[in-house]
Amino acid sequence: MTELTGGSALPQERRVVTAIPGPKSLELQARRTATVAGGVGSVLPVFTTRAGGGVIEDVDGNSLIDFGSGIAVTSVGASAEAVVRRASAQLANFTHTCFMVTPYEGYVEVCERLAELTPGDHAKKSALFNSGAEAVENAVKIARAYTKRQAVVVFDHGYHGRTNLTMALTAKNMPYKHGFGPFAPEVYRVPVAYGYRWPTGPENCGPEAAAQAIDQITKQVGAENVAAIIIEPVLGEGGFIEPAKGFLPAIVKFANDNGIVFVADEIQSGFCRTGQWFACEDEGVVPDLITTAKGIAGGMPLAAVTGRAEIMDSAHAGGLGGTYGGNPVACAAALGAIETMRELDLNAKAKRIEEVMKARLAVMQEKFPVIGDIRGRGAMIAIELVKDPETKAPAPEAAGALAKACHAEGLLVLTCGTYGNVLRFLPPLVIGEDLLNEGLDIIEAALGRL
Template sequence: MTELSGGPSLPQRRKLVTEIPGPLSRELMARKQAAVAAGVGTVMPVFAARAGGGVVEDVDGNSLIDFGSGIAVTSVGNSAEAVVRRAGEQLARLTHTCVMVTPYEGYVEVCEELARLTPGDHAKKSILLNSGAEAVENAVKIARYHTKRQAVVVFEHGYHGRTNLTMALTSKSMPYKHGFGPFAPEIYRVPMAYPYRWPTGPEHCADEAAAQVIDQITKQIGASETAAIVVEPVLGEGGFIVPARGFLPRVAAFAKEHGIVLIADEIQSGFCRTGQWFACEDEGIVPDLITTAKGIAGGLPLAAVTGRAEIMDAVHSGGLGGTYGGNPVACAAALGAIETMRELDLAARARHIEEIMKPRLLALAEKHPLIGDVRGRGAMLAVEIVKPGTKDPDPAATAAVAAACHRAGLVVLTTGTYGNVLRFLPPLVIGDDLLREGLDIVAEAVASV
């Protein structure tokens, strides 16, 4: 099966013509090390030349199966036809004016689409920004302004960005926070309903975790002092944790009861990735504010905060914005990406990907005790790797599995608070044959470790 959308006319097959990385990639890596700050890490030391559908072609001519999508960014495929067409047309008209100086229709169109697509039938408004961290930061600003409160509640294992405020919101220290403090104040962390690691078992996870969260907010923070609760409906960098069913509705109900703004961080899980337009739809959660980025624009930098009109309008004129936010070319790309998602029904495609991948991963877990858990929804799936016979995280084995996949020509990513989760984020347009071949590579890599 070939890719479902346009983009570079690349053969949809894995092909290795050199070792990984090849000589040209190694040469470019030497140049990178000489010119690029060392803090900018690299997961897989190959340099991309072209990409499309479910493959990435490197500078040495190797064609790699893509199970990463640039961290859930190219969900519609690299250089998808509608994205290229709309962005190219916009490039020829104008590249920038700054929406705060002379606005343009594309910004308004994207905000109109977000009002239609995001959960809830209430009146909504949006602001457009450049990155997920910027979206989360602005969502917190808006919530604080609207409520006239300061405290912000976040969750263990959560990830929300790399700015000073979003580092404070993020749970994991290394590599995101280590050495970068002091951090923004009035941030409070509460337990996440993590079924695999809940002390009394997954069957008690939702009720006990929700009770702990509500108790901590009530007693330690004060519900009347809390501006916002920020939560990922499916956690991303924390390890693709799917909160125990029933947990999020209880947290949402508590927030509504106490006038706390519920912010759903859908930066990694949004735009069809989990089999629905947004992951919070799975349990009928209607957030007050929702932050989006990554998959929104097919690879161009764009992010958004969308929410209840009365909350979004609380801030004074001039209080929100940024020079590049909602760049016209990125807006055009977003409209092309949304067009592609609709036309190809990529939410359904994500569910189909889960139907192919999850049974194979579960079978692999049955065979190999180093896989402690298989989880995720749609095309946002993961395996947690542990020391056999325990739940002790095994980041070394996880890195070894990932390295074996890389050598075989499969782009995979690791994640998790303990660095022991192998995550899978294939483009939603990937062909079934490539999916199955990629899973074969994963199985071989796990067996080798």
Template sequence: MTVLSGASAVPQERRLVTALPGPRSRKLMARKKNTVADGVATALPVFAARAGGGIVEDVDGNRLIDLGSGLGVTVVGNAAQAVVRRLTAQASSFTHTAFSVTPYEGYVEVAEALAELTPGEHAKKSALFNSGAEAVENAVKIARAYTKRQAVVVFDHGYHGRTNLTMALTAKNMPYKHGFGPFAPEVYRVPVAYGYRWPTGPQNAGPEAAAQAIDQISKQVGADNVAAIIIEPVLGEGGVIEPAKGFLPAIRRFATDHGIVFVADEIQSGFCRTGQWFACEDEGIVPDLITTAKGIAGGLPLAAVTGRAEIMDAAHAGGLGGTYGGNPVACAGALGAIETMKELDLNTRAKAIETTLKARLLALADKFDVIGDVRGRGAMIAVELVKDRETKEPDPRAASALSAACLQKGVLLLVTGTYGNVIRFLPPLVIGDDLLDESLDLLQEALEQLGCGTGETSPRREAS
């Protein structure tokens, strides 16, 4: 088939030539056990050899359908032509000077692209880093410098990274925080509008959750003490939770009214993933600062904080940076990735993927009562698995079993969520329709083999 990004070195066909994991992957896993720290875990026990389009080929020659995009990174696919072309040219010129020592044009070009693409018509500036956690941590530094305040407000089910400060910002204990404290102070957590699990129903979640969050901030923290409110417009690691309508605008208004820097963490949801350049655009949210990483550079390590020029300039000279931040090769990758997103109109492609995924997953929810909810936007879709639709008791065992069963069929699927009971679909936006359809056929087979039950007497699940 034709890959959207052009010819791929990897044939766009699922192929299984060994049981999974194959013998070479098993040998490599044994070597990993001997030399790599146990804390560096892997979700799937297969070692990659090459990848492109919607396929990952392992070291044993198995070709697997990729519904994970390396944790949402390869929006434009692996080894996209424009990415490879630009980074190869840059690497042949120089690979590093440190922008803080001898600057280079690529860094400036990325900052210019971010100013163009991010929401809002105000003057913007950017600072580049290596990872999403670094971006979030620096957004906090910038907000504190600008407001002269200390408190930071985050939300239930949120994920913001693994550094000490971002562990404090992250909601989930295991595996991200357990045993690693004490954490940074002056971090406060408030409710989010998780429609599926909101006590009075999804129709009330937006206004009620916003009112509760604002009340807690006002009474327990004090609005005048808050430097920043940080939220993912779609909460990724928390379970692909799209806050109920009205929640984000209410929180944004509260931040504006009280001089609080509103930070949109778009590390997973940005760069066409949800069918818009950034997920906060869905309800017209214009953040003061926006953090990006993952899809920004076609697989190269790069992250950014972009925001209002007067806020970004609050940090003193030398207060932002890092040896590798905005590495020239990574910047070249970003320019190639953005070129690909524009050329292939990947926002439109993400919306088409959403149409396919939701239609098929809702049909499966009619048949299998383990599926409690279908939700998400664009190519950021999830199903939440439950033991009982009435109680909504999470079923993490079913999620793990389903992911493992799909792997045996040659489909890479990731488990997520605060309760470990959510299967998320984060395919590369260049995946072919045939691979997407085949993966959903195999998902149905896995559900049937696991005996997940029929939903013939259960109410139909509507997409969130």
């Protein structure tokens, strides 16, 4: 099984020919250390030469199984034919004019696709940006312009970015916020429905967490002061937490009843990642605004805020934008990514990945009590590791050791979670089932050695 990567076939196989990282990667790492700021980290310092389908090839000739997708970015593969074809054609025509100077059709076409694909049948408009953090920050600007209010409500375990405002919105201190304050004001954090760790059990979590969150907003902030409520329909960096059933609809109803703009942050969970175009569709949630990035453009930098036309139009002319926002090459790539998602039915592929992974992980959980919880949807699956299944004490050391063991065998995995004890799996949606199962074999063997 091969994928065309810019005209050359990239074999879809794991191949480990040196230690990982190998000697050439170590040489490049020395050069990097001399010139790249130390604050920029890497999960695994192997230097990539080619990637596509379900593999990443490094400078030493190793081919790694990819369970990361560049943090949910290369859902269509890292060299999808339609993305490469469309972006290359646009690159040959022009690289940039700035949409705010002279516009171009690609930007408009991406906004048309977003209006079609995002939940709800109301009139929608979009604005395009470069990164997820930019999209979230602009969603706040738009909500404040529309409501004439200032307060923003976010949730425990939430992650929304690394700019000053989005650091304030993000829950986790290290490494995202530590030492970087002071942060933007008028941001308020309330509980989320984290079923696995809810004191009265997952079956009570949804309604109880919603009641707590609404009570705190009402008493501590005042609903009439809130411009926006922002939540990830599946919380990403916080540990792939699926809010317990009933939680999101209750929060949406509260927002609607009080004139608050409800913002779904679908930056990690959007574009077929959970087996639906957007994760909020799972409980029929229709957001007022939806932020997207990551999987939108097959690896090119692009982000969007899409929402109700009357809300999107509340910002004054010239109030939204940016020099590179909606770059023409990135727009072409996005159209190629959406074409690929539709043609290959990547929602169905994501559901099949969930089926395979959850079945295999459930067997592992029976054998290895370190796996406290298996959760997620589609190709956004995680295991939470604990020292003791009864106390649920987090085991971040085990998560780190497991990731390291997988890396050594040629499987790229990522960790996450407020407690650093979650292994998250984000394979490209085009990964072959043989590679998927081989990756799961490596995880099972590593758990056995732990």
